[in-house]
Amino acid sequence: MRPRKSTAILMAAWLATFVVYVFVRPTDTTAEGPTTFLNAVPTWVNVDPQP
Known part of the structure; x- marks a missing residue:
């Protein structure tokens, strides 16, 4: 028994x-390295001065 041409085309696709x-x-x-975000501010920029 041979499949029809349309069926063969669908199977090939x-x-x-x-x-x-x-x-x-x-x-x-699940990458093992650190994740970087675009336009992220590094933590050292946001350091509050100690009184």
Whole structure:
């Protein structure tokens, strides 16, 4: 039994999407280094003078 042409196209598209996802999927978000934020003020700038 042979699949119809449209079914074969849909299966090929699904398989291609899966292969691309496997090679381009995002990495884990649990990074071990410190997280930096854009436009963040360093802590040494906000030091209150000691009386």
